[in-house]
Amino acid sequence: xKRTWAAGAFTALAAVAGVVLAAIALxxxxxxxxxxxxxxxxxxxxxxxxxxxxxxGVDPVEVKPGDRVRFVSIDGGPAxxxxxxxxxxxTPGAIAVLREKDLGPQELxxxxxxxxxxWSAADGPIxxxxxxxxxxxxTTITRPELMFVVNQGPPQRIHFPVAARLxxxxxxGPATCDPPxxxx
Amino acid sequence: xARRSIARRLASxxxxxxxxxxxxxxxxxxxxxxxxxxxxVQVTDSSGLVLAGSRVMLSVMWPTEQHWNANGRTHGRQARxxxxxxxxxxxxxALEERLALIDNxxxxxxQLMAFDERGLPAGAFNFSRYFxxxxxQTELAEPTTQAGRLIAIRADGTVADRSxxxxxxxxxxxxxxxxxxxxxxYWERYSxxxxxxxxxxxxxxxxTIDADFLYGTSSDATIDVGFKSGTGPWxxxxxxxxxxxxxxxxxxxxxxxxxxxVIVPFNYVLLFLYKDxxxxxxxxxxxQQVEENGYHIQSGxxxxxxxxxxxxxxxxxxxxxxxxxxxxxxxxxxKFKKFTGAVSxxxxxxxxxxxxxxxxxMYWRWGHAQTWHYLYGNGYHPNSAPVIYASNS
Numbered sequence: 001x002k003r004t005w006a007a008g009a010f011t012a013l014a015a016v017a018g019v020v021l022a023a024i025a026l027x028x029x030x031x032x033x034x035x036x037x038x039x040x041x042x043x044x045x046x047x048x049x050x051x052x053x054x055x056x057g058v059d060p061v062e063v064k065p066g067d068r069v070r071f072v073s074i075d076g077g078p079a080x081x082x083x084x085x086x087x088x089x090x091t092p093g094a095i096a097v098l099r100e101k102d103l104g105p106q107e108l109x110x111x112x113x114x115x116x117x118x119w120s121a122a123d124g125p126i127x128x129x130x131x132x133x134x135x136x137x138x139t140t141i142t143r144p145e146l147m148f149v150v151n152q153g154p155p156q157r158i159h160f161p162v163a164a165r166l167x168x169x170x171x172x173g174p175a176t177c178d179p180p181x182x183x184x
Numbered sequence: 185x186a187r188r189s190i191a192r193r194l195a196s197x198x199x200x201x202x203x204x205x206x207x208x209x210x211x212x213x214x215x216x217x218x219x220x221x222x223x224x225v226q227v228t229d230s231s232g233l234v235l236a237g238s239r240v241m242l243s244v245m246w247p248t249e250q251h252w253n254a255n256g257r258t259h260g261r262q263a264r265x266x267x268x269x270x271x272x273x274x275x276x277x278a279l280e281e282r283l284a285l286i287d288n289x290x291x292x293x294x295q296l297m298a299f300d301e302r303g304l305p306a307g308a309f310n311f312s313r314y315f316x317x318x319x320x321q322t323e324l325a326e327p328t329t330q331a332g333r334l335i336a337i338r339a340d341g342t343v344a345d346r347s348x349x350x351x352x353x354x355x356x357x358x359x360x361x362x363x364x365x366x367x368x369x370y371w372e373r374y375s376x377x378x379x380x381x382x383x384x385x386x387x388x389x390x391x392t393i394d395a396d397f398l399y400g401t402s403s404d405a406t407i408d409v410g411f412k413s414g415t416g417p418w419x420x421x422x423x424x425x426x427x428x429x430x431x432x433x434x435x436x437x438x439x440x441x442x443x444x445x446v447i448v449p450f451n452y453v454l455l456f457l458y459k460d461x462x463x464x465x466x467x468x469x470x471x472q473q474v475e476e477n478g479y480h481i482q483s484g485x486x487x488x489x490x491x492x493x494x495x496x497x498x499x500x501x502x503x504x505x506x507x508x509x510x511x512x513x514x515x516x517x518x519k520f521k522k523f524t525g526a527v528s529x530x531x532x533x534x535x536x537x538x539x540x541x542x543x544x545x546m547y548w549r550w551g552h553a554q555t556w557h558y559l560y561g562n563g564y565h566p567n568s569a570p571v572i573y574a575s576n577s
Contacts, residue, residue: 039517039567040515040517040518040565040567040568041320041515041516041517042513042514042515042516042517042567043513043514044507044511044512044513044514045511045512045549046507046508046510046511046512047510047511057505059565059567060502060565088501088502089500089501089502091501092501092506092556093501093502093504093505093506093556093558093560094501094502094504094505094506094565095505095506096505096506096507096511096513096559097507097508097511097513098506098507098508098511098556099508099509102508102509102555102556124502125502125565127502161517169510176549177510177512179512179514179547181542182514182515182516182517182545184319184320
């Protein structure tokens with residue numbers, strides 16, 4: 001009886017401690033950086049076959065005069081394999097959503113994979129793209145997170161209010177790939 | 185700022201009084217929505233000198249037909265500016281005002297009116313404030329209404345405009361000796377009507393399956409307010425925001441090669457300004473106002489005026505966005521272009537601007553006859569462009 005009571009007390013204590021720790025973890029989650037932005041909310045869709053690479057663009061960013069910015073990583077979930085960055089003036093235009101087969105000739109050559117080198121204001125608007133490998137079923141990427149560093153300072157992060165839904169083409173997927181709600 | 189007697193200055197300025205007002209607003213959120221707020225006002229003349237001792241009135245303007253039916257007239261709060269030209273309205277919203285706020289998507293439409301030393305309206309300014317917590321709406325708030333220019337009101341004592349007021353007033357203009365001292369002013373509805381109002385442009389190129397301008401379950405537009413004093417011309421006295429919720433989504437759905445202006449149906453109300461005086465009640469003051477009065481839910485979106493679009497500037501690839509075959513793109517941020525002369529009603533020509541928000545979306549879905557489908561802005565990335573153009577090259 002005593003052991004049961006002790007076990008119950010321990011479980012309750014652990015549960016309380018878990019809640020407290022979770023609350024602390026939530027509160028200590030750093031806020032998004034305001035270095036770039038504000039950003040615009042968009043949603044895109046594209047068909048894709050399993051294993052196919054799809055490129056989804058997020059809002060362009062610009063480095064402030066005198067600063068050096070390095071893009072470290074981008075996280076959009078397990079389907080996102082890497083992030084890419086390019087000075088948009090050196091591309092055929094920003095990417096909303098393009099499958100690998102629809103990219104321009106050597107288009108990815110204009111891009112640097114993250115982590116990148118330093119960028120400056122002279123680069124103008126910088127297009128950031130996430131590379132997604134289509135899984136076996138419809139997938140939605142929401143609010144990808146970019147980690148970056150300004151003037152070799154501490155890492156900063158932002159979430160882009162972008163959602164991308166990749167659907168299997170008919171007949172395996174829907175006739176129309178309905179867009180997700182643009183996130184904020 | 186120097187201080188000067190308002191009486192001396194307004195008396196000398198006669199009909200050409202130009203006033204400005206700056207506003208500060210601090211909503212105090214209560215359970216179930218904002219219950220009270222503080223609006224700080226500072227009134228200065230066109231040279232920046234503060235107007236001390238000026239009587240000012242703040243009125244909540246009803247947002248829809250239903251609220252005019254329920255309330256009949258506006259309820260004004262009055263205050264007097266201090267030696268620095270400042271006045272503070274501690275606005276505790278009455279139940280009917282809170283309902284108006286809720287029914288207008290947490291937007292409150294307000295009018296500030298300043299009076300001269302004779303107690304006659306000298307300037308008016310219409311503005312709106314958002315009291316909700318949705319950041320998508322907060323970003324649509326018009327920063328220019330933080331400081332506004334009150335349009336001058338012809339306050340020459342000839343208060344009657346018989347040509348318009350018709351049977352509502354005496355055959356001859358009323359004068360101060362007829363009515364005595366006037367202590368309370370309010371707007372009453374004279375007429376209502378609806379009109380299509382231009383709020384956007386929709387462009388699509390070839391190989392477009394759907395090109396949509398969607399006005400959703402709420403309207404989201406900021407529309408000029410027209411103000412007329414006596415027989416003078418209509419002037420713009422500021423803006424009002426329409427955020428009325430409806431149950432149906434309206435959209436303009438087109439496919440390929442469409443380049444037209446989008447028009448959205450709104451209700452409008454023609455208001456007359458009345459005053460209660462010591463010798464006579466309900467005296468027409470000679471001023472009229474036209475403002476939006478909600479979303480006209482019976483009529484869907486339509487289009488008028490075929491538009492051209494600038495060619496895509498290939499030397500600015502950063503203004504263009506490419507989408508592949510069978511893809512789609514939707515945007516719901518920022519605002520669209522403000523159109524002057526977006527609507528003409530009762531002789532007033534008003535400008536209008538639509539938000540781009542969770543309530544107003546643009547959406548394109550493309551086919552697979554083309555590899556690249558371009559959306560582009562003229563000097564902007566399409567994600568934030570006031571007008572989004574479309575081409576396939």
